[in-house]
Every structure is written in C-alpha cells, then in structure tokens.
Amino acid sequence: MRTSCKRAAPIGRIQMKPAKESGRRVVVTMKRKGKVKQIVEETEYEQGPSRAIDHQLKKIESTSKLSFDGICINSEFVQGLLSKLNRLRSVVSVTLTLCRIDLEESEWVKFLSSMPIESLSLDFCTINSSLISDKTLLPLSSLRSLRIQPRGLIHLPLLTDSLLHHWTSRQSNDFVHTLQLYNCTTEISTEGILEFLQALPPTIKGDFDFGRIHPEAQNEGHLMRLLLSCGSWMNVKDDWRSRRIEIKTPIKAIAFNLVCIEPPASQ
Numbered sequence: 001m002r003t004s005c006k007r008a009a010p011i012g013r014i015q016m017k018p019a020k021e022s023g024r025r026v027v028v029t030m031k032r033k034g035k036v037k038q039i040v041e042e043t044e045y046e047q048g049p050s051r052a053i054d055h056q057l058k059k060i061e062s063t064s065k066l067s068f069d070g071i072c073i074n075s076e077f078v079q080g081l082l083s084k085l086n087r088l089r090s091v092v093s094v095t096l097t098l099c100r101i102d103l104e105e106s107e108w109v110k111f112l113s114s115m116p117i118e119s120l121s122l123d124f125c126t127i128n129s130s131l132i133s134d135k136t137l138l139p140l141s142s143l144r145s146l147r148i149q150p151r152g153l154i155h156l157p158l159l160t161d162s163l164l165h166h167w168t169s170r171q172s173n174d175f176v177h178t179l180q181l182y183n184c185t186t187e188i189s190t191e192g193i194l195e196f197l198q199a200l201p202p203t204i205k206g207d208f209d210f211g212r213i214h215p216e217a218q219n220e221g222h223l224m225r226l227l228l229s230c231g232s233w234m235n236v237k238d239d240w241r242s243r244r245i246e247i248k249t250p251i252k253a254i255a256f257n258l259v260c261i262e263p264p265a266s267q
Contacts, residue, residue: 064090064091064092064093065091065092065093065094065095066088066091066093066094066095066115067094067095067096067097068095068096068097068099069097069098069099070097070098070099071099071100072099072100072102073096073099073100073101073102073103073111074102074103075102075103075104075107078103078107078110078111081111081114082110082111082114088114088115089115089116090116091115091116091117092115092116092117092118092119092142093117093118093119094112094115094117094119094120094121095119095121095123096121096122096123096125097121097123097124097125098123098124098125099125099126100125100126100127101122101125101126101127101128101131103131105130105131105135105136108131108136109135109136109139112136112139112140113139113140116142117140117142117143118142118143118144118145119143119144119145119146119147119178120140120143120145120146120147121145121147121148121149122147122148122149122150123147123149124149124150124151125150125151126151127150129154129155129156129157129158130158132148132156132158132159132184133156133158133159134158134159134160134162134163134166135158137159137163138163138166141174142174143176144174144175144176144177144178145176145177145178145179146176146178146179146180147178147179147180147182148180148181148182148184149180149182149183150182150183150184152183153183153185153212154183154184154185155184155185155186156181156184156185156186156187157186157187158187159181159184159186159187159188160186160187160188160192161187161188161189161191161192161195163188164188164192164193164195164196165192165195165196167196168195168196168199168200175200175201175204176206177204177205177206177207178206178207178208179207179208179209179210180207180208180209181209181210181211181212182209182211183211183212184211184212185211185212185213185214185259186210186211186212187217188210188211188213188217189213189217189218189219189222190213190217190218190219190222190223190226191219191222193210193213193222193226193256194222194225194226197226197254198229200252203251204251204252205251205252206251206252206253206254207252207253208252208253208254208255209254209255209256210254210255210256211256211257212242212256212257212259213256213257213258213259214259215259215260218258223258226247227245227247232248232249232250233247233248233249234246234247234248239257241259241260242257242258242259242260243257243258243260244256244257244258245257245258
C-alpha cells in the first residue's frame, strides 16, 4: 500500500496550473494467489490515508505477508487493523517502507505481538529509536529475520547483547538466520557477536550485519578470536569514520563496522 501527494508545484521552468484544493491519492494493491487488485481513492490531504486504507482492509483477510509503503502508522491505523478478531493470525512477514511510525511503545509491541512474525523489515522509515529495542523484539518468539535500514545513521541505545543472548537460547530450528542493521549504532559488542556466532549450529546458513560497533563496545581480544575462528575469507576496508569488516564462510556472511575514535579537535 502506498500514498502519494497531489499538489501544484513548479517543476524546473514548467509551472503547473494551480490546483484549487490539495489532496492525496491512496493506492491500495492487494495480491493473492497470483492475482493483483489495485484500488485508487482520492482523499482530502488533512484526512490522511488511514481511513481509506482501513476501509479496504475491512473487506479482506490478511494472508502471510503484510507490506505498507509511505503511510503513517498511528494509533487509529493500528486499532483498525486489530479491530477484527484474529485478522492478523496468519501474517508471518511484515515490511514497512518509507513509513512514519507514530506509536507509543506499548502500541508498537501490541501491533507486532498480534502476529507470529518470522520476518520484519523496516526500510527508510521514520521511527523513534526507543521502538527498536530488546523490550520490543524479545516478545517475537518466531522472529528469524530482522532487517533495519534507516534513512541515515541512527543510534539504537536499547538494542543490546541481551537480544543476541536470548536468540541463542532457542531451539536450533528457531535460530535467527538473518540480521541486517544497516547504518545502526547499537549497544551490541564484539563479545556479544562472538558468543552469538559460536552458539549457532555449524550447519545453519546465515546473513548477519551487526551494524556499527561503537568504541566502548570493542574488545581487541574478542575481535581477534572472532576474526580467526569464524571465517575462511575476510575483507577489511575503511569506511566513513569506521572500519568495515566482512567475513564469509561457505554458508555464512558476517559483517560489522568498527566506529573509530575521533581525534581531539586541534586548538
């Protein structure tokens, strides 16, 4: 589902004809069993997309995948999704792209916990960093793939080694196999990464990018053990204010950025 604004604005030297009223076009695309149905509605800009989208959602039962593109996910929207008993009982994959997530922590946890999510992707969304934390992700007992790609660098101070420790306590068939924390600086440490990777069964395929590791979470001893024990191929390259390390085995890909300590400013 996506929304797009319709307004009069100059494009280069071309001046569009002024519109009497500003509005928003809401496009709802539903896919099921190879069939695609698209519904386009014109709404007032002030009204926002939630009502039009919710009107269509009330007509259908969600299947295994739920994807939203460019909408505002607020209390009203979530209440509409959860209004029908067991509406989201079969959703195992949630993808949010270019969305604005305007929820309290309890509402966000309730929304995620209402589904047996196995895959969660947040791509270029506007979201409060407190919503991405150990507390909000620990209840997702079926989660096996987590992908977070923010608009720019983001600090997630509530995402720690505790989440990795929790994941390693699962049964082998429930292990997380994909973790992508692009441009995310967390409280995950090199020690936590080492313990997590050592706990993984050797036959499990995995793709892990642990994001940016800040200097206080780096330990040379753990880092050396990580480099020597985890991979058969390694690549190290300097990135902007960090050093990116990539390690690969025949069935696993591991990456993280070591954030450099900035030199003191010259007097």
